[in-house]
Amino acid sequence: xxxxxxxxxxxxxxxxxxxxxxxxxxxxxxxxxxxxxxxxxxxxxxxxxxxxxxxxxxxxxxxxxxxxxxxxxxxxxxxxxxxxxxxxxxxxxxxxxxxxxxxxxxxxxxxxxxxxxxxxxxxxxxxxxxxxxxxxxxxxxxxxxxxxxxxxxxxxxxxxxxxxxxxxxxxxxxxxxxxxxxxxxxxxxxxxxxxxxxxxxxxxxxxxxxxxxxxxxxxxxxxxxxxxxxxxxxxxxxxxxxxxxxxxxxxxxxxxxxxxxxxxxxxxxxxxxxxxxxxxxxxxxxxxxxxxxxxxxxxxxxxxxxxxxxxxxxxxxxxxxxxxxxxxxxxxxxxxxxxxxxxxxxxxxxxxxxxxxxxxxxxxxxxxxxxxxxxxxxxxxxxxxxxxxxxxxxxxxxxxxxxxxxxxxxxxxxxxxxxxxxxxxxxxxxxxxxxxxxxxxxxxxxxxxxxxxxxxxxxxxxxxxxxxxxxxxxxxxxxxxxxxxxxxxxxxxxxxxxxxxxxxxxxxxxxxxxxxxxxxxxxxxxxxxxxxxxxxxxxxxxxxxxxxxxxxxxxxxxxxxxxxxxxxxxxxxxxxxxxxxxxxxxxxxxxxxxxxxxxxxxxxxxxxxxxxxxxxx
Numbered sequence: 001x002x003x004x005x006x007x008x009x010x011x012x013x014x015x016x017x018x019x020x021x022x023x024x025x026x027x028x029x030x031x032x033x034x035x036x037x038x039x040x041x042x043x044x045x046x047x048x049x050x051x052x053x054x055x056x057x058x059x060x061x062x063x064x065x066x067x068x069x070x071x072x073x074x075x076x077x078x079x080x081x082x083x084x085x086x087x088x089x090x091x092x093x094x095x096x097x098x099x100x101x102x103x104x105x106x107x108x109x110x111x112x113x114x115x116x117x118x119x120x121x122x123x124x125x126x127x128x129x130x131x132x133x134x135x136x137x138x139x140x141x142x143x144x145x146x147x148x149x150x151x152x153x154x155x156x157x158x159x160x161x162x163x164x165x166x167x168x169x170x171x172x173x174x175x176x177x178x179x180x181x182x183x184x185x186x187x188x189x190x191x192x193x194x195x196x197x198x199x200x201x202x203x204x205x206x207x208x209x210x211x212x213x214x215x216x217x218x219x220x221x222x223x224x225x226x227x228x229x230x231x232x233x234x235x236x237x238x239x240x241x242x243x244x245x246x247x248x249x250x251x252x253x254x255x256x257x258x259x260x261x262x263x264x265x266x267x268x269x270x271x272x273x274x275x276x277x278x279x280x281x282x283x284x285x286x287x288x289x290x291x292x293x294x295x296x297x298x299x300x301x302x303x304x305x306x307x308x309x310x311x312x313x314x315x316x317x318x319x320x321x322x323x324x325x326x327x328x329x330x331x332x333x334x335x336x337x338x339x340x341x342x343x344x345x346x347x348x349x350x351x352x353x354x355x356x357x358x359x360x361x362x363x364x365x366x367x368x369x370x371x372x373x374x375x376x377x378x379x380x381x382x383x384x385x386x387x388x389x390x391x392x393x394x395x396x397x398x399x400x401x402x403x404x405x406x407x408x409x410x411x412x413x414x415x416x417x418x419x420x421x422x423x424x425x426x427x428x429x430x431x432x433x434x435x436x437x438x439x440x441x442x443x444x445x446x447x448x449x450x451x452x453x454x455x456x457x458x459x460x461x462x463x464x465x466x467x468x469x470x471x472x473x474x475x476x477x478x479x480x481x482x483x484x485x486x487x488x489x490x491x492x493x494x495x496x497x498x499x500x501x502x503x504x505x506x507x508x509x510x511x512x513x514x515x516x517x518x519x520x521x522x523x524x525x526x527x528x529x530x531x532x533x534x535x536x537x538x539x540x541x542x543x544x545x546x547x548x549x550x551x552x553x554x555x556x557x558x559x560x561x562x563x564x565x566x567x568x569x570x571x572x573x574x575x576x577x578x579x580x581x582x583x584x585x586x587x588x589x590x591x592x593x594x595x596x597x598x599x600x601x602x603x604x605x606x607x608x609x610x611x612x613x614x615x616x617x
Contacts, residue, residue, distance in 0.1 A: 005053055006060035009088040010070045012050050012096050013136040016103075016128035019046030023128075027121035036120035043124040044107050047131060051100035054135075058093040062479070067092070069141065069205075085141040085203055091337070095138040095269070098341065099262055101468075102348050103131045105461035109352060110254035112457030113359060123163060123252060129156045130258055137266055143202040146270055147185075147192050150235065153263060154181045160259070161251035173247035180244040184234025191227025195277070198224075204273045211276040218281065225284025228274050229291070235267030236321035237314075239295045243538060245318060249310040253355040256310075260317045261348040265340045268324045272333040285329045292325025293420055298535060300427035304434060305523075305531035308364045309354045312435050316390070316428060317347060323424065326417060327405050335404040338481075342389065342397040345472060349386030349465040350432075353379050356458055357439060360451040366435060371444030375451050378459060380440050382466045387432035389469035391503070392425050392496035397472040400482055402496050407489040422495055426503040433507025441512040 019042055025031045026039040061067070067089030075082040107127060114123065133156060137149040162174030196202060198220075199210040232238075237245035245264070249256060271278070271288075278284050296319045303315035320343045327336035356379045357372070358364055373380050392402035402425060409417045453459060476482045510519040520528065530536065 003060060006057045006068075006088065009053070009057040009093060009096075010072075010086045010139060012053055012057075012100075013132045013139070015046045015050035015053070016043070016131040016135070019043040020125040020128035020132070022046075023121045023125045025121075027125060036118055039121035040107065040111055040124045043128050044104065044111075046128070047100055047104045047107060050131070050135070051097065051104055054093055054096035054100050057088065058090060058097050061088060061090045061093055064090065082144070084145050085205075086139045087141040087205075088139065092138050096135050098344055099131060099134045099138070102262055102344065102465075103127060103258055105348065105352075105465055106254050106257040109257065109355070109458050109461040110252070112455045113254050113355060114252060115455075117252075119163065123160075123255070126156055126160045126163070127255060127258065130160070130255075130263060134262060134266060138269060141204050143192055143195070143204060143207065143270075143274070145202075146204075146273070147188060147231070150188075150231065150266065150270070151185065153235075153266060154178065154185065157181070157248065157259065157263065160255040161248045163252050163255070164250075167250070170250045173244075173250040177244040177248045180241050181234045184231045184241055187227050188231025191224050191230070194224050194227065207274070208276045211280055214280060216280065218283075221281040222283040225278045225281040226287055228278060229271070229284060229288050232267030232271040233291060233325075235270075236264050236325070237295075237318045238291050238321060238325060239298060239318075240537070242295060242299070242318050243534070243541070246311055246314045246534075249314055253351070253358065257348050257351045257355075260313065260351055261344045264317055264321055265324075265344060268321065268328070268336060268340055271325070271328045272336050275328055275331070275333045278328070279331055285331070288325050288329030289417070292322040292329060293417070294322070295319065296322030296326065296424045297420060297427075300424050300431060302531050302534055304427055304431040305528060307366045307532075309357065309366055309435065309439075310364055312366075312431060313347070313350055313354060316431065319424060319428065320347075320390075323405065323421065326421070327408075330405075330409055330412060330414060330417065332405060332408040335401065335408055338397075338401040338404055342401040342472065345465065345469045346386050346389035346398065349382060349389065349462070349469050352458070352462040352465055353383040353386060356382075356454045356462060357451075359454060359458075361447045363447050366438040368445055368447045369439045370442040370448060371440070372448050372451060373440040375444075375448070376440070376453055378453055378463065380436070382462045383436055383439070385466040385469055387429075387436060389472070390432065391429045391500045393429075393500045393504075394493070394497055395473055397469070397476070399493075399496060399500075400473065400476070403488060403493055406492045406496060410489060410492055418492070422499045425496060426499040429500045429503025430507040433504045434511045437507060437511030442514065 022042050023039040026034075026036045031038075067087050070086040070088065072084040072086065073081075074084050107124065110123065110127070114120065117123070130153065133149050133152045137146055137153070140146050140149060158174050158178040161177050162170055164170045165174075192202070195207075198214070198216055199207055201207060201210065234241040234244075237243075245260070248259065251259075278288065299315040299319035299322065303312045303319065306312045306315065320339065324336045324339050324343075327333070327339060357369070357376070360376070361369060361372075363369070388398075389396045390398050392399045402421065406418050406421050409415075409421070473482065509515045510522075516522060533539070
């Protein structure tokens, strides 16, 4: 049975699509008697089937060095032959296991979180669209079709963020997320189209082979490389296209589990696939490192100054995507993939725990929380495990992923980047310790006096995700993906461990033990405002791009109204007045009409022969 499932692994994206189609009778309310809940249960079953298929296929492919490829003809016209190549390997099927397992947990979590919501059919169908798109993306081995699948995920983001479309902030968040991603998608499309005449293929495997022997103009390759980076930059919420992820938090929180944990990683996945092509240009690699560095450092600083629990997590997501950009730009795709795996599990755990808090205390403001440790011990442990798994704290997964990154950077003599990663790790540990301290430490406040643990439908996914985060190193050891302690750079390991412990210790002293009555006063007010307001990036956008588009729109409107419409109206009025004038020349006398025609013919003759007449005189 397992070999058959391995041979049919290309069917994995179809399971969630079938579930989405089966929800149609409940989405528009065609079936009313049962309510919308069966739509959710159907999608949970189809996702479980996809997970089972992915897991069995992964086990069948594990240990095999050669992947298996499937080719599906799509378009054959006028000499153009477009075929969809699919790759089934341990890496791609492992990614499918991660996607389907986290989506299954998110869907079970949504049953409890959205218990009173009547939009189940639409919500679970869109979650299935996310799952199908991501599974198809990791299996797809073509840059062109990967771009199309990224567009599907952009559409899914827009629809899920705008799920509660009767709220103005939700509509604004969905719109901004869609338009911001479109900016990167447009530049990415240019890169996709530009690389084909050079490589004559969009197949990732063939692009890798071409990159090994390619002899391309350096300037041209730089432009193409930057174009290929632009798409993942918007998908991964990298500066300056980072604001959409924060606004996307207005959507239902169960969808945030999947979006912040996995969907944002799809840009990194494409970037890793294109790593050999981007490496052809040292400038493009430097651009990826610069974007990742600015985002990682800036986003962690911003997260440490936020009072909204969702904003803390959204900026930490951007920061970790920045670390993955640094890994790709530093020619360490394996470190980028390990970071992605660790991040996905830890962030899913953190988002589930924060959703449990928000649902119980009816606020996202950290300053209105406190004293929840005695009331929410399981949620507290979940958030602590998620935080420990995200930072470089041995022996958890975040430690090994960060160690792989900094060791590679140190070996390639990029000491400044090593310092940057250590600082970012310190800030992440401090930010998470601050968030946990504000939620669980101190006296209970008005919003947290009555806040019991949520129902089991939310607790089970939370604890399972925390268990995956805790046991990830054991799984990696069984899969032989962790190095022996004797083979690692122990100096880098100690630096990472100390940076995590010091960051957590400072956060604990300030926000748990309260050695300072008001820790915010330790930072000057201008710096607080700078970080709290995202380095004034939204205001900068409003005063530059938004203002420019507004002024250009007003100028275009004025030109259209007074120049284009004015010219058309002038022609119409001229025709009207000339017609009215000529009306009075209609006498009904034949000789008058003959005279008019004769004069017209004479005038035309003079005009046509004017040059000849000028020569005579």
